[in-house]
Amino acid sequence: MSPDPSLNPPADLPTTLGALRAGGHVQRSVKAELRANLLARMQDGTTRFPGIVGFDDTVLPELERALLAGHDLVLLGERGQGKTRLIRSLVGLLDEWTPVIEGSELGEHPYEPVLPASIRRAAELGDDLPVAWRHRSLRYAEKLATPDTSVGDLIGDVDPVRVAQGRTLGDPDTIHYGLVPRTHRGIFAINELPDLPERIQVSLLNVLEERDVQVRGYQIRLPLDLLLVASANPEDYTNRGRIITPLKDRFGAEVRTHYPLELDDEIALVAQEAELVADVPDHVLEVVARFTRAVRESPSVDARSGVSARFAVAAAETVAGAALRRAALRGEPAVARVGDTESVVGTLRGKVEFESGEEGREVEVLAHLLRTAVAETFRARLGGVDVSGFVAAVQEGSGVETGELVTAEEVLQQVGTVAGLAKVLDRLGAGEAPSPGEAAAGIELVLEGLHLTRRLAKDVTDDGRTVYGG
Known part of the structure; x- marks a missing residue:
C-alpha cells in the first residue's frame, strides 16, 4: 500500500531534530495515535471504517473497544467475511504524516532511535539529525501465513552480503531485519495465522508481550512499537493448523466477524x-x-x-x-x-x-x-x-x-x-x-x-x- 506518487509531505514540516523539537512535536505510540484519532472521528461523526458494510452494530463496536484499550487482536471468521479489508482500513486511523530519522532502515522516531547505527548517528549530529516524513500508507505491512514462512521473513536473519563486506558476525549491522521490525511504528497484519507453522508462531511471542525481537542470538534488543493484527478461520473449520496457546493468550482481543445479517x-x-x-x-x-x-x-x-x-x-x-x-x-x-x-x-x-x-x-x-x-x-x-x-x-x-x-x-x-x-x-x-x-x-x-x-x-x-x- 504505497501513497499516491504525487503526494508529497507539506513543505513547512521540520527537516531536522532541532526544528522538530522547536515546533512542539509530541511523540505518541502507535496505539496512542490510533486511540486519539479514533476518538476524534467518533466525536466529530466522521466515518471511521470506510467501505465496511454490515458490521456497524456488531463487529465495529468490538473492534473499537479493542483499539481504545490498546490491544493487539485477532479477527476470527469464515472466508470472505471482509477480515482483510477491515484490517487494511485501520491504516486510515494513523496520522497522515509521521517523522522518521532520514535513511533509517526501521523508520525510527527522531526522539527515540533504536538501531545501534541510528543511536550513534543521533549522538553525533544532535539537533542537526535529518528528519523525513513518512505517509501512513507506508506504515502498514501484511504477510499471508504460508508453510514456507521463516523466522527470517518475520523477524530477521544474518545478511551474508554484509558479512562478506568485512563486518564480523557479532556486528549488529550484519542483520537483515524482517517484516515485523520494518513495520516499527506501524501496523503489521498476518492473514490466516493458524497456517503459520507452530515453531514460527513462537517467534512472535516476544513481539506481543515484551515488545522486542531477538535475531540469531545477537545481544540486541529492539523495543518495537506496533499494532499486531491477525486473521484466522474458526478452529472447527481449518484443519491445517492452530494458533498455539501462548500466542493466543498474548492477543488482547478476539473479534468475531460474520456474513451480512440483513x-x-x-x-x-x-x-x-x-x-x-x-x-x-x-x-x-x-x-x-x-x-x-x-x-x-x-x-x-x-x-x-x-x-x-x-x-x-x-x-x-x-x-x-x-x-x-x-x-x-x-x-x-x-x-x-x-x-x-x-x-x-x-x-x-x-x-x-x-x-x-x-x-x-x-x-x-x-x-x-x-x-x-x-x-x-x-x-x-x-x-x-x-x-x-x-x-x-x-x-x-x-x-x-x-x-x-x-x-x-x-x-x-x-x-x-x-x-x-x-x-x-x-x-x-x-x-x-x-x-x-x-x-x-x-x-x-x-x-x-x-x-x-x-x-x-x-x-x-x-x-x-x-x-x-x-
Missing part, C-alpha cells in the same frame, strides 16, 4: 464490490443477494466452510457479463435480466463446498436455490401488484420468448401494451422513462415469477431460448 447489507456489499460491465437493475442484484444467502443457509452446503461474499460479487459480475455478451451479439445496450442469473449456476459451483451426500447434485441444488431467490424477489418487489394482464397477454398470443439472445425490443414487441406494466416498472424503480432494456428486465421478472408461482408454463428450447406459455 439483505440490504448483502445487496449494498455486492453493489460496492462488483465491477459490473453492464447495467444490472436493482431487482437483479437482489436476486443475486438472495441466492447467495440461500446457498449459505442450505443444508446441502458445508456450513463450516462458509459461502464467501466473493461468491455474490462473482455472481453479479457473471450476470453483467451475460448481458454484455447479448448486447454484443445483438447490437443493443447491455442491461441484465433475471434470465441472465442462470449462467452463474454452472460457473460458480466450484466456489461452494457441498456436503458429501450431495455429490453429483451440485448443479441441481444451486438451480433450485436460484429459483427460490427469484420467487422471493418477485414476491417482495411485486407483491400486491395486479399482474393478471401479463397472464392474459401471454395466453392470448402464442407465448413470449425470452432468453440469452432475445433482445429487449423483441421482448417488448411480443408483450405489447400490458395493463399493469407501468406499476411494475415503478415498483422496480425504473423511473418515469425506462429504457427498453429496463422494461424488458421488469417483464422478464414478472414472467419468471408467474411461472414459479404456477400461473404460467415455461419451456426451454434446445438453442437456449425460453418460451413462457399459458
